[in-house]
Each structure stands twice: as C-alpha cells, then as structure tokens.
Amino acid sequence: MSESLSQQERELLSTPIRPNSDTSPLNVFPTVGSRDEPHSDITDEQLAAIDAFHQSVAKRFSIVLSDLLQQIVDVQLQPLAIDTYSKFIFSRTSPTCLVTLNARPLRDQLGIDFAPNVLYPLIDCMLGGGRQPVEPPNRPLTQIERRLTIRITNVLLNELHDAWEHVLAVDLSIDQIETNAQRVRIVAPAEETITMTFRTRVSDQTGDITLCLPLRAVHKMIARLCGPADSATSMPSPQSGMCQLRATLGPIHIHASDLPRLRPGELLITDLPSDAKATICIDGEPRFLARPASLQGRKAVVIESSNSDVA
Incomplete structure (x- = not known):
C-alpha cells in the first residue's frame, strides 16, 4: 500500500537549494601529511x-x-x-x-x-x-x-x-x-x-x-x-671542543681475488718509499704532511709542512 506525501513534504521537495556562501568544496577525508607538510616536530x-x-x-x-x-x-x-x-x-x-x-x-x-x-x-x-x-x-x-x-x-x-x-x-x-x-x-x-x-x-x-x-x-x-650552547650535551665548539686528526700513509693496492686469502700476519706493502710523509687530515680535509715517529712507547707523527705542500 503506497503512502502519499504530506503538504509540508511536497513543499520541501519543490524548494530550491540555496547555495552556501562558502563555495569551497567539502573536504570529506582528513588531509594526509606530505613532504611539503611533514608531521614531524623537527623545525x-x-x-x-x-x-x-x-x-x-x-x-x-x-x-x-x-x-x-x-x-x-x-x-x-x-x-x-x-x-x-x-x-x-x-x-x-x-x-x-x-x-x-x-x-x-x-x-x-x-x-x-x-x-x-x-x-x-x-x-x-x-x-x-x-x-x-x-x-x-x-x-x-x-x-x-x-x-x-x-x-x-x-x-x-x-x-x-x-x-x-x-x-x-x-x-x-x-x-x-x-x-x-x-x-x-x-x-x-x-x-x-x-x-x-x-x-x-x-x-x-x-x-x-x-x-x-x-x-x-x-x-x-x-x-x-x-641544543643550547651551555648544555652539557651540546656539540663542542670549534674553539673549545675536540676535532679529529687522521694520519694516512697511503693506499695499498692488491687484486680483488687476493682479498679472501688475507690472514692475520700478512705483510702488506705500500707503493710509497720508506721515507714518505703521512698526510694529516683535519675532519677529512688534508692540512699537513708529517713524518712517522714514536714517543714514550706510542705511535706519533711530526708535522713537517703545511697545507700548501699537500698535493
């Protein structure tokens, strides 16, 4: 048995929908963070x-x-x-x-x-x-x-x-x-x-x-x-902190097929003469040439020339 619409319902159906003053589309789904708007708290x-x-x-x-x-x-x-x-x-x-x-x-x-x-x-x-x-x-x-x-x-x-x-x-x-x-x-x-x-x-x-x-x-x-400069966990400043110096004698060339046969006690010989200088790098940058030495039972180097002489 069908039901007829009331007068009020017929009026609602015949009334045109008024446009919203905000014409921007409705955002049904939440915005997902992208590369341009990361969620992270990193500034x-x-x-x-x-x-x-x-x-x-x-x-x-x-x-x-x-x-x-x-x-x-x-x-x-x-x-x-x-x-x-x-x-x-x-x-x-x-x-x-x-x-x-x-x-x-x-x-x-x-x-x-x-x-x-x-x-x-x-x-x-x-x-x-x-x-x-x-x-x-x-x-x-x-x-x-x-x-x-x-x-x-x-x-x-x-x-x-x-x-x-x-x-x-x-x-x-x-x-x-x-x-x-x-x-x-x-x-x-x-x-x-x-x-x-x-x-x-x-x-x-x-x-x-x-x-x-x-x-x-x-x-x-x-x-x-x-972190703050006075924090105990902050990075040491260049003036007062530590920096890394590395002395490198030079590369050693061997064939890749010899790698699996390397054992403790093997003697590896560089291509450098016995009086060759070591290169001193500060944080990865070559700065000095130095001569290998020893002091009080420890390995040491003696700086002999500055950055201008480093090839």
Whole structure:
C-alpha cells in the first residue's frame, strides 16, 4: 500500500537549494601529511643544522671512496627529505641493494641504499675496471659482488662512526643485504624518516647512496647539534671542543681475488718509499704532511709542512 506525501513534504521537495556562501568544496577525508607538510616536530632550523653537519660527511665519503678505488669519486649531499618509511621503500628501484644496519644501543635499525647505477660502477672499479660505462644487470648480487658491497659499506660506516662520535654514539654494523626493498622493514610503514641522499659520481656515471634514519634514532643528534650552547650535551665548539686528526700513509693496492686469502700476519706493502710523509687530515680535509715517529712507547707523527705542500 503506497503512502502519499504530506503538504509540508511536497513543499520541501519543490524548494530550491540555496547555495552556501562558502563555495569551497567539502573536504570529506582528513588531509594526509606530505613532504611539503611533514608531521614531524623537527623545525627547519634543526633540519638545516643536520644538513650542514653532514656536508662534511659527504666530503669524507668522497675521500675514502677515492682512496679505495684509486680514482676521483665526487660525492654531493642533496637536500634532506622527511618522508614516511613506506615512501622511502617504494621509491627504491627493483632490484636494488638495501643494506640494513644495526646501530646499538638504538632500538631502531638504519638503512643505506645503493642505487644499481652507482653500485656496479663502484664494484667495477674495485675489480680493476672503470674505463668503460657499466650497465647495471637486472639480477640479484653475486657472492663476490655482495662481498665487495660489504667492503664499500664498512668503509662508509667507519666514516659515519667517526663523524657521529660526538652527536650519536652508536656501534654500526651490517645486518643484512636485500635486493628487494619491500621485504625490509626497519620501522612501521607510516613512521617518518629522514633520508640523506649522497649523489655519487664515478667513471662518468652518477647514482645515489641514500641513508635512511628513523626520526626516533636522530633525536639525540638533533639535541647535540641544536641544543643550547651551555648544555652539557651540546656539540663542542670549534674553539673549545675536540676535532679529529687522521694520519694516512697511503693506499695499498692488491687484486680483488687476493682479498679472501688475507690472514692475520700478512705483510702488506705500500707503493710509497720508506721515507714518505703521512698526510694529516683535519675532519677529512688534508692540512699537513708529517713524518712517522714514536714517543714514550706510542705511535706519533711530526708535522713537517703545511697545507700548501699537500698535493
């Protein structure tokens, strides 16, 4: 049995809808944070401080990779990004080379991703190549490529450890190497991370080495870099704090096939004469030439010339 409409209901149906004075569309769904509007409580000043600090890390990477490969490697830090971990993962190539890192005593892991278009040229140089462009193969790493990747990673981790000594005291070590980034979960997908992209150029080929840091893992770093000047946890000033000096005698060249046979007690000979000078670097920058010496049972160096004589 059908029901007829009342007079009031018929009037409501025939009345035109008045336009709202606010003509903006109704936002039914909540706005999701993006790169332009990150959720994190990190300020622009704090992000700039982290960026400035890691510019010297990029220089360290350039120096150690150039020494390792015996050719010029240029490393430039790109603008830092704050994004969710899922966005970082889905932006990786497939296959890639994502190395997960333990950073004790931190609970969270870190990640360092080598883009294939820079990893394979680096490996090629370590195997004595570097003269021809390298096309990254569309396959997982071989065993020898994994071993060489571990060696490259450890060289970079040593530099990170030294650079972070006063701002993030952690023991960095490799956990695993994964070619499918989507299999790796160091934090929850929605958790925010800071990504540091080190654009690396070697043998006329360029690619990215990207460091992924969960925000919770860098809170101490932010406090040290951006805390008040009189804070006990603040970074030592250049005038009153400590800086790192490193004496380097020079690289040693061996064939990659000899690496698995190295054992304790092996004698490694440099290409330098016995009276060669050591290079003294201050925070990664070569400043002096020095002569090896000893003092009271300790290794020492005697500075003999200044920066103008360092090649």
